[in-house]
Amino acid sequence: MHLATVREATASPPSDHELIEQCAEGDRRAFATIFRRHSRVVYAVAITVVRNQADAEEVLSDTFLTLWRKRESVGFIDGSALPWLIATTRYQSLNRRRAGFREAAISLNDEIDSHTSVGADVTAAERQLTARLDEIIAGLGPLEQRIVQLCLVNNLSYEQAAKKLGVSHATVRNRLSRARAQLRHELAHEEDSE
Incomplete structure (x- = not known):
């Protein structure tokens, strides 16, 4: 085994902060690594709030899109974006739920008007x-x-x-x-x- 191969095998994986810096340089694989690393946790947080698979998947997408858009200003804790991702996921999920409540309220008003309050x-x-x-x-x-x-x-x-x-x-x-x-x-x- 070559010395370079041994170094690569023993090197710790890059932090999220390092991966985001690589993304800023155009490395799309770095962003995919962050997604694979944290998508399960983000989805789990989303599903506990929205309680709907389709909405949780939307929140997952929106959260990582927000990470991409705000990659220059994301706060990392010990090199990890996970705390930021969790907070963003909760915020996105709560917004989605509120939007659902508003849609339900509008729908409810329509049902009351038509005397079919389901x-x-x-x-x-x-x-x-x-x-x-x-x-x-x-x-x-x-x-x-x-x-x-x-x-x-x-x-x-x-x-x-x-x-x-x-x-x-x-x-x-x-x-x-x-x-x-x-x-x-x-x-x-x-x-x-x-």
């Missing part, structure tokens, strides 16, 4: 869930609310949010993790009490 209880339940999520987020501390806004809505990385808020990266990561856990706990508690 699925009104589902639409009402979805609106109620959205309102409840807003209430839970409003019940978080001011710092947690800002972190949720910056990381999950505005798609900032932990590092970017930390700089904007004047706190450490670890503070952002830990507070966001606690906020997510509280959201899950509150929603699970309500399901149990129904």
